[in-house]
Amino acid sequence: MRATFHLKTLTVAIAAFSVASVASAAGLDRSGQDVTAFFQDGVYAEAVYTYIDADVSGRDNAFNGDSNTRFEEGNKTGDIAEDYDFFRYGAKADINDTFSVGIIYDEPFGAAAEYTGDSNFTGSPTVAIDNLIGDRVTPLVPNVTNAQELSNYVNELPGNLATARAGVTQLQGALQNTTDPAIQAQLRGQITTLQTTIARGEAALPTLTAFDNYAEAQLANTQTTKVEVRSQSLTGLLGAKFGANKEFQIYGGPVAQRIEAQVRLRGSAYDLATGYTSNSNPDMDYGWIAGMSYSKPEIALKAALTYRSEIDHNIDITETYPLAGLLAGDLAAATQTNDYEITTPKSVNFDFQTGINPTTLATAKVRWVPWGDFAITPPLYNEVSKNNPLYEDDGLNLVEYEDDQWQVELGLAKRLAPALAVSGSIGWDSGAGDPTTSLGPVDGYYSVGLGAKYNVTENWAVSAGGKYLWFGDAQGALPTGKIVVDAEDNDGFILGAKLSYQAKQGF
Known part of the structure; x- marks a missing residue:
């Protein structure tokens, strides 16, 4: 006969897992959209702070040619990933022995990256500009092959034209003063040649x-490449329990989500997109959440499957794309304000826990997010890309991913004393494909984590935890598919702290 593990004996151990237990490297995933606060017994509230310090660096591509896949190790990029932090708040209460309500705030999606080293992602885009001149100007003026030669030529051209016009006037005067047919023919030929040159x-x-x-x-633009994405989400939950022992629960509710983003592309790595800047103003839109859970308190077993819907955002964006002004022959055309859509992805979370003995708890988390369906397609960026015959039908996305994300985390918690528990975990994140975007060259991770919880009083507790991440090597590519960075041997760590309150409810 299996032993009975009353939930009360494992209360300390259960919450030791939820600090720094989720932080995703795939796509823009950050919080993991955890809703386990809603499954706690009685009245429950928590405030969680998470800090991420990732070290992501690599080498830029020294190859300057037509091949998208060829990579030659270039300069160091410096640490691309900026430190990042976010909060999560949750609260729930039982209305009676059937119905529960809850609310959860988190910051589900985000990015913070900046290239600060001496690489193709910072400083004057000399290679990109010289390539443009070679493609567009050299056919018109064969002796002009780079920016300096073009500047010299343009500065000298008005004077050269004035000298040529004066030469035409002089030759026309000489033509009027001679009656020799041979000399007249020669002068007319010289005049025609100069007039053609002038034209x-x-x-x-x-x-x-x-x-x-x-x-x-x-x-003259010596800024760095930088991207920042921030989001906030507020989820309302209503749950209804059913079954002979109220062991099943269905739950769901509305989700309000706010998202904003800033992007700037600099250096030669981005070729003709260098100088591109965009600001996506904050937008609030709505989706929904639904799920089902099962519990068996006598063995501290809880299992929950949660689905979150996609959320469509219609965002005001201001873009500056210097190439657009050049192509239009109008500097004003380089800056535009438009509306565009971003659809944040749906997701499925599976959360599981069970008691192994009266003081030990095992947990498992599985998360799936279809990042392969996600794209960011700013209107001006997309429109300019259509000038390339290869992309004239649909244009290019600024950000996209090849694969869906899978994340798995397994843990074990042990109550060491009536008020103290410790936990450990191991995790794996599949990433969202390799090559991936140059704004986040990471292909998933492996992780190990430790956590602890201490019950300060019967109702109040503090928790702390950390996790070490080994990031998967990845190459970063432009939307055209050209490899521009190779990132290897990177890692990071996560620290978290939580304050929680829990009290029984009697019905």
């Missing part, structure tokens, strides 16, 4: 001046 120069001058101004503006 070509005058026709090319606006285009060459526009390219020169564009090149000078971009080469």
